[in-house]
Amino acid sequence: MNPSLIFRSGALITATGISFGAFGSHGLRSLSPPIPEQKITSWNTASSYLIYNGLALLAISFHPGLLGAxxxxxxxxxxxxxxxxVFSGSxxxxxxxxxxxxxxxxxxxxxxxxxxxxx
Known part of the structure; x- marks a missing residue:
């Protein structure tokens, strides 16, 4: 995996986490039958972890160790x-x-x- 791919993966995962978080805050509440608040909280946790891990990937992509052996x-x-x-998807x-x-x-x-x- 090269730094560019890691950066793009981090950006995609972060953007997915933000998008899914927005859907969790707005879209899930409008589904019929309604989704219980506890499940919406779980959804938001999964979205947050995507954002955190995407940011970690962005940071790793700039580490000089990636250019070495x-x-x-x-x-x-x-x-x-x-x-x-696996975590968020499940x-x-x-x-x-x-x-x-x-x-x-x-x-x-x-x-x-x-x-x-x-x-």
Whole structure:
């Protein structure tokens, strides 16, 4: 993974988090049947974590270690990207699926958290 790809990934993840956060604050409340407030809170948590991890990727993309032979920054970036996708994506699916259709994703969510922490 090169610095440019990491930067673009960070920008995309941050923009997705902001967009999904806006949808969570406005769009989710207008769905029928209404989504419970607790699930909207979960949605907003997932959106926030996307933003945080996107910003982390943006910061990593400017680290001079990426231009050298060190692989640790590339590994960290991959773990952050995959962890954020699994963590936030599973929460989004659980909220939109109303918990029943994607119930199996509940135990998967912490794996994304582990990926983000490892990154």
């Amino acid at each position: 060190s692989r640790k920054y590339r590994l960290a970036s991959g773990l952050i990207i995959s962890g954020a996708a 929460i989004f699916a659980l909220v939109l699926g109303r918990g029943e259709r994607f119930k199996w994703l509940g135990p998967v969510t912490p794996l994304g958290g582990v990926g983000m922490i490892a990154g």
